[in-house]
Amino acid sequence: xxxxxxxxxxxxxxxxxxxxxxxxxxxxxxxxxxxxxxxxxxxxxxxxxxxxxxxxxxxxxxxxxxxxxxxxxxxxxxxxxxxxxxxxxxxxxxxxxxx
Amino acid sequence: xxxxxxxxxxxxxxxxxxxxxxxxxxxxxxxxxxxxxxxxxxxxxxxxxxxxxxxxxxxxxxxxxxxxxxxxxxxxxxxxxxxxxxxxxxxxxxxxxxxxxxxxxxxxxxxxxxxxxxxxxxxxxxxxxxxxxxxxxxxxxxxxxxxxxxxxxxxxxxxxxxxxxxxxxxxxxxxxxxxxxxxxxxxxxxxxxxxxxxxxxxxxxxxxxxxxxxxxxxxxxxxxxxxxxxxxxxxxxxxxxxxxxxxxxxxxxxxxxxxxxxxxxxxxxxxxxxxxxxxxxxxxxxxxxxxxxxxxxxxxxxxxxxxxxxxxxxxxxxxxxxxxxxxxxxxxxxxxxxxxxxxxxxxxxxxxxxxxxxxxxxxxxxxxxxxxxxxxxxxxxxxxxxxxxxxxxxxxxxxxxxxxxxxxxxxxxxxxxxxxxxxxxxxxxxxxxxxxxxxxxxxxxxxxxxxxxxxxxxxxxxxxxxxxxxxxxxxxxxxxxxxxxxxxxxxxxxxxxxxxxxxxxxxxxxxxxxxxxxxxxxxxxxxxxxxxxxxxxxxxxxxxxxxxxxxxxxxxxxxxxxxxxxxxxxxxxxxxxxxxxxxxxxxxxxxxxxxxxxxxxxxxxxxxxxxxxxxxxxxxxxxxxxxxx
Numbered sequence: 001x002x003x004x005x006x007x008x009x010x011x012x013x014x015x016x017x018x019x020x021x022x023x024x025x026x027x028x029x030x031x032x033x034x035x036x037x038x039x040x041x042x043x044x045x046x047x048x049x050x051x052x053x054x055x056x057x058x059x060x061x062x063x064x065x066x067x068x069x070x071x072x073x074x075x076x077x078x079x080x081x082x083x084x085x086x087x088x089x090x091x092x093x094x095x096x097x098x099x
Numbered sequence: 100x101x102x103x104x105x106x107x108x109x110x111x112x113x114x115x116x117x118x119x120x121x122x123x124x125x126x127x128x129x130x131x132x133x134x135x136x137x138x139x140x141x142x143x144x145x146x147x148x149x150x151x152x153x154x155x156x157x158x159x160x161x162x163x164x165x166x167x168x169x170x171x172x173x174x175x176x177x178x179x180x181x182x183x184x185x186x187x188x189x190x191x192x193x194x195x196x197x198x199x200x201x202x203x204x205x206x207x208x209x210x211x212x213x214x215x216x217x218x219x220x221x222x223x224x225x226x227x228x229x230x231x232x233x234x235x236x237x238x239x240x241x242x243x244x245x246x247x248x249x250x251x252x253x254x255x256x257x258x259x260x261x262x263x264x265x266x267x268x269x270x271x272x273x274x275x276x277x278x279x280x281x282x283x284x285x286x287x288x289x290x291x292x293x294x295x296x297x298x299x300x301x302x303x304x305x306x307x308x309x310x311x312x313x314x315x316x317x318x319x320x321x322x323x324x325x326x327x328x329x330x331x332x333x334x335x336x337x338x339x340x341x342x343x344x345x346x347x348x349x350x351x352x353x354x355x356x357x358x359x360x361x362x363x364x365x366x367x368x369x370x371x372x373x374x375x376x377x378x379x380x381x382x383x384x385x386x387x388x389x390x391x392x393x394x395x396x397x398x399x400x401x402x403x404x405x406x407x408x409x410x411x412x413x414x415x416x417x418x419x420x421x422x423x424x425x426x427x428x429x430x431x432x433x434x435x436x437x438x439x440x441x442x443x444x445x446x447x448x449x450x451x452x453x454x455x456x457x458x459x460x461x462x463x464x465x466x467x468x469x470x471x472x473x474x475x476x477x478x479x480x481x482x483x484x485x486x487x488x489x490x491x492x493x494x495x496x497x498x499x500x501x502x503x504x505x506x507x508x509x510x511x512x513x514x515x516x517x518x519x520x521x522x523x524x525x526x527x528x529x530x531x532x533x534x535x536x537x538x539x540x541x542x543x544x545x546x547x548x549x550x551x552x553x554x555x556x557x558x559x560x561x562x563x564x565x566x567x568x569x570x571x572x573x574x575x576x577x578x579x580x581x582x583x584x585x586x587x588x589x590x591x592x593x594x595x596x597x598x599x600x601x602x603x604x605x606x607x608x609x610x611x612x613x614x615x616x617x618x619x620x621x622x623x624x625x626x627x628x629x630x631x632x633x634x635x636x637x638x639x640x641x642x643x644x645x646x647x648x649x650x651x652x653x654x655x656x657x658x659x660x661x662x663x664x665x666x667x668x669x670x671x672x673x674x675x676x677x678x679x680x681x682x683x684x685x686x687x688x689x690x691x692x693x694x695x696x697x698x699x700x701x702x703x704x705x706x707x708x709x710x711x712x713x714x715x716x717x718x719x720x721x722x723x724x725x726x727x728x
Contacts, residue, residue: 021709030705095703 006047013040027079027089031072038068100155102162104148105181105234108191111141113227119220127216131209134219135202138226142195149188158589160185163236170239177297182236186590189433189583190233190356190363193440197355198226200562204448205347207558208455218258218345225251229356233363237298238287241364245283245328248357249276255352256344268340275337279327283364286320289313303370311375318371318378322385325361329415332389336652338412339396342404346451349404354411354447355440362415362436365422366429369591373425380513383423383506387520390416392650394527398534399646401635402461403450406535407443410487413524414439420521421502424509429591430584431501434577438494441573442486445566449480452555452563453539457546463538464633465547470540472552475560477540479567484536486570488529488615491608494574499525501578504607518602525611529618537626545633 013036020033042061049057083089115137119130126133152160161184169179183191202222209215228247235241253276257269291297293313294305306314325331330338341353352358365372365382372379393413400406414435421432454461456473470477486493489500503525507518546552554560577583602610635647645651700711 018713022706022713025706091705094705 003047003051006043006050010040010043010047013037013043025090025092027082027091027094030091031075031079034075035068035072038064100151100159100162102148102151102164102183104144105162105164105183106166107144108141108148108195109181109227109230109234111137111144112223112230116220116223116227119216119223124216130216131202131206131219134223135199135206137223138195138199138202141226141230142192142199145188145191145195148183149192152183152185152188157185157585160589174295175291177237177239179240180236180298181234181240182299183234184590185586185588186363186366186433187233189437189587191230193437194226194229194233194356197440197444197566198222198229198351200565201347201351201444201448204350204451204559204562205345207556208347208451209345212345214258218255221251221254221258222347222351225255225352225357229360232360236300238283238290238302239297241367242283242287245324245360246280248352248360249273249280249328252276252341252352252357255348256341258344258348262343265343268337268343272337272341275334276327278334279324279361282320282323282327286317286324289317289320293317299367302368306370306374309374314371314375315378318368318375319381321364321368321371322378322382325364325382325419326385327361328364329358329361329419330389330412331361331385331416331419332392335389335392335412336649336656339400339405339408339649342402342408346404346447346454349408350444350447350451353408355444358411358415359418359436359440362418362422362432365419366433366591369426369429372423379423379425381423383420383513383517386416386418386420386423387517388416389413390420390524391520391527392416394524394531395646396649397531398527399643401464403453403463403466403535403539404447404461406463406531407447407450410528410532411439411443413528414443414487417499417502417521417524420506420517424502424505424517426591427508428502428505430587431498431505433587434574434583435495435498435502437577437583438486438498438570438573441566441569442483442494445563445570446480446483446487448559448563448566449476449483452476452559453552455555455559456552457550460546460550463535464631464635465545466539467542467545467631468540469544469552473540473554475554476563479560479563480540481536482567483570484532486574488532488619489525489611490615491612492571492575494570494572496608497574497578500604500608500611503611504602504604507602507607522611522614526614526618529615530622533619533622534626537622538631541627542631545631 017033017035017037017040020036021030024030024033042064045057045061045064047057049055049061079089082094086093112134115134119126119134122130148162152162161182163183164181166179166181168176170177202219205215205218205222209218212218225248228244228251230244232241232244232248235244253269253273256272257266260266260269287297290302293309294302296302296305309317323334326334338353338358342349344353372382390413393409393411393416397406397409397413400409418432418436418439421428421435453466453469453473453476456469456476457466460466482493486495489495499521503518503521506521507514509517648654702708
């Protein structure tokens with residue numbers, strides 16, 4: 001099977017993720033879209049590793065997973081805290097940094 | 100000869116000053132006695148060193164002491180060292196001797212002042228600085244002392260600085276001195292640039308290598324320094340106002356010692372001036388101008404201290420004139436300096452004694468007939484008076500007549516002009532000093548009932564008597580067998596060939612005495628045989644009016660230097676505010692403005708930030724793509 005197809009899938013997933021981040025208000029959904037973008041990148045890494053016949057891309061993919069795991073821990077904690085204090089998970093409601 | 104003693108001359112009074120200043124109020128009770136003892140101890144060391152010097156032959160008398168290596172930068176090396184030679188020792192004994200007498204006098208004079216300790220601390224500091232000035236073995240060491248005495252002078256003129264006019268007088272003296280100090284620093288720089296050294300011995304050794312132009316420049320700059328410190332034309336305006344200080348200060352600093360530092364500087368630099376005739380001529384001319392200038396002002400002053408200050412200016416003019424006459428004149432300049440140190444200090448102390456008895460009144464028109472009430476003051480002041488106008492055999496007769504004689508003997512138009520100026524000055528001196536004596540001690544009493552004139556205590560008249568003895572005898576002692584001239588010979592190297600005599604000493608003396616008699620006679624007619632009004636008459640000639648205003652020296656300085664200077668600073672201030680501050684403010688405004696514009700992008704909405712990030716990433720990829728394709 002042509003390796004380029006994986007890249008098309010990766011680009012598609014990334015675009016869906018990016019649009020999701022920009023368009024959706026629910027913090028959980030935005031969060032999942034971020035994960036989607038990270039995994040789209042992971043798919044690209046693995047594909048390039050396959051194309052080039054070495055393991056570097058695979059290694060980076062593991063790093064990405066570790067970072068994603070950390071991000072989930074911190075990010076979910078923040079979202080839960082915000083939800084507790086404001087009874088809302090909308091990212092537009094949390095715009096106090098401007099003031 | 101090398102000795103460890105000279106540093107003690109400076110260290111003792113400096114120690115006294117430090118103890119009094121650091122000890123504070125705890126030393127109030129014994130501080131004045133301690134300071135006097137320190138000054139006297141310094142005099143003792145000086146006298147002992149003199150005996151050592153006397154035991155050597157004339158060419159081996161100079162005592163040197165190396166203290167430490169002060170500056171060592173590349174080829175520029177300056178050692179802090181002291182040089183006590185035949186010239187320095189004269190000054191050392193004058194400074195510490197007259198200084199100690201004035202310390203003693205001040206114990207009584209300042210006894211009612213609650214800041215007496217501070218006064219003595221400053222006096223001791225002055226003695227130390229002045230000794231450093233005359234003992235330094237290089238121009239740079241001299242410069243330290245030079246600045247030190249300027250500081251002491253400033254502090255003491257403004258000692259009663261609760262009065263704003265006194266504080267202003269102190270500032271005026273300090274600023275006028277700064278102009279002169281700049282001359283000295285420039286002279287040192289030129290000397291280093293052309294000769295590569297700043298020590299007296301080094302400059303003397305290398306003086307032949309420098310061009311006449313460079314030497315003239317050094318000489319003129321040294322003259323500027325001397326005019327500042329010695330209140331010579333055109334930097335003379337500060338001396339009259341300096342009388343704001345307590346009278347002992349006027350006697351010590353502004354009559355006997357500090358103001359003569361300019362004469363010392365020129366005499367010490369004799370090797371430079373002898374090689375630069377133009378600068379030497381300038382020195383003589385400045386001296387001649389000042390001696391007349393001061394004498395004219397002296398005629399118009401009613402304030403006894405200001406009259407004496409004008410007289411000091413005039414007498415230092417004689418010294419500068421003497422020093423400007425070359426090898427023939429140095430010894431007589433120094434001799435007049437020493438005799439003047441006795442009689443002028445004595446007269447200032449006399450004036451202080453009069454003020455002490457007259458509730459600090461200084462206007463001579465409010466004195467009159469005081470000789471009955473203050474016999475000792477009158478006697479000592481009178482002896483000083485006879486010395487200054489040059490009546491034989493008092494001190495001034497020997498020293499002043501010699502300067503007049505040497506001035507004539509330089510020959511040509513120069514000799515006649517300078518000599519005539521000096522002769523005329525002698526006549527005017529006789530007039531104004533007679534005026535001072537008559538207004539103060541003779542005639543009818545013009546003071547009101549509140550004043551109770553009385554003789555001063557022993558601590559005050561004791562020093563006056565000793566100084567009066569000096570003004571009687573010093574002239575004869577110095578000239579007896581050319582004593583001072585031979586003593587100073589190794590330093591100033593008088594020319595071996597005897598210059599042609601234009602006028603013989605006898606003729607000069609007779610001429611001078613006739614003119615002095617005329618001056619005295621005029622003063623007697625005007626002030627003794629006719630009534631003296633208690634208030635200075637208003638309907639006087641324009642010349643008197645100008646003389647009363649110090650020959651318009653303040654007005655001149657104000658119009659020529661102060662007003663344009665202020666205009667310049669105002670202009671610079673405007674330029675600073677509009678151009679430099681304007682540029683800085685414009686940059687700040689730009690930062691604020693751009694910040695305000697960029698602020699609008701910070702909405703606080705996470706999704707809009709994400710949008711920007713996405714757009715930025717797309718833009719970045721597009722840019723890389725365009726470059727690579």
